[in-house]
Amino acid sequence: MVLGVLGSGSGSNMQAILDAIDAGALDARIAIALSDNPDAFILERARKRGIETGIIDCRGFRTKFPEEAQQETAARLLAAGVEMVCLAGFLRLVKRPLLDAFPSRILNIHPALLPAFPGLESWKQALDAGVSETGATVHLVDEGMDTGPVILQERVPVLPGDTAESLHARIQVAEHRLYPAAIQKLAAT
Ligand code: GAR
Numbered sequence: 001m002v003l004g005v006l007g008s009g010s011g012s013n014m015q016a017i018l019d020a021i022d023a024g025a026l027d028a029r030i031a032i033a034l035s036d037n038p039d040a041f042i043l044e045r046a047r048k049r050g051i052e053t054g055i056i057d058c059r060g061f062r063t064k065f066p067e068e069a070q071q072e073t074a075a076r077l078l079a080a081g082v083e084m085v086c087l088a089g090f091l092r093l094v095k096r097p098l099l100d101a102f103p104s105r106i107l108n109i110h111p112a113l114l115p116a117f118p119g120l121e122s123w124k125q126a127l128d129a130g131v132s133e134t135g136a137t138v139h140l141v142d143e144g145m146d147t148g149p150v151i152l153q154e155r156v157p158v159l160p161g162d163t164a165e166s167l168h169a170r171i172q173v174a175e176h177r178l179y180p181a182a183i184q185k186l187a188a189t
Contacts, residue, residue: 001028001187004082006056006073006090007035011042012172013088013109013179018049020180028183032080034073036065036092052080058092065092074101086183087141091120094141106141107186109179111171113137113153118146123168132158134167136174138182152182 005014014033020026033046036056046053054076058069074097077085087094087108094106112122113135119125126134135155142148154174158167 001183002081002083003028003030003086003183004077004080004084005030005033005042005046005086005088007033007040007042007088008037008091009040009042009089011040011045011088013175014042014086015045016176017086017088017180017183018045019176026180026184028084028187031082032077034076036069036090042088063092065094065098067095067097070095070098074098077101084183084187086179088179093145095143099141099143104140105186107138107151107179107182108141108146108148109175109182110137110139110146111168111175113155114139114146114150121164123171124164126158127162127164127167134158134171136171136178138178140186151186152178154178 007014021028030051032052033042034054034056035043036058038055043053056069056073059066085102085106112126114137117125133155135153137153138151140148156171156174
């Protein structure tokens with residue numbers, strides 16, 4: 001399975017995918033990593049592994065993913081031979097035409113038990129809501145915000161004294177197990 005990864009930040013989930021590939025737990029290859037943030041550490045991680053990288057030019061928009069940029073992203077992924085797209089901390093909403101280029105083959109990792117706490121900083125949302133349990137979800141991307149069909153989920157407890165940082169760190173441990181397993185599961189269908 002040839003993967004393309006889109007990320008805006010640290011890229012620890014992409015690293016977990018690479019580690020699972022190295023360990024023989026995931027039969028895949030990352031062909032390209034793209035980011036809307038030229039300074040994102042995910043690009044550095046990819047370069048270190050000799051993975052092709054690229055910048056997604058969002059035309060100065062802070063949160064929007066303009067249609068031309070989505071077209072360019074689809075073309076770049078297809079040119080790299082990508083069969084499945086993994087959003088890994090990518091903070092813009094994917095719409096057509098990118099969705100149409102990879103039907104039912106774009107995955108996202110979300111730091112909550114969807115449909116609970118969609119959107120940004122879901123670990124903070126969980127703390128503010130006072131729930132005793134949250135988690136991580138890998139789902140297929142559709143036109144909504146964090147609404148597509150769930151592939152895998154893992155529960156994570158909220159512990160007394162948790163801060164936003166400690167809870168997010170615990171969720172990320174679950175994410176790093178979950179993402180490679182979800183890719184393997186989707187690849188087998
Ligand atoms: C992850 O926790 C991911 O679930 C979250 O961003 C973080 C990226 O970490 N994504 C979202 O909140 C999407 N709504 P990473 O760059 O280290 O993989």
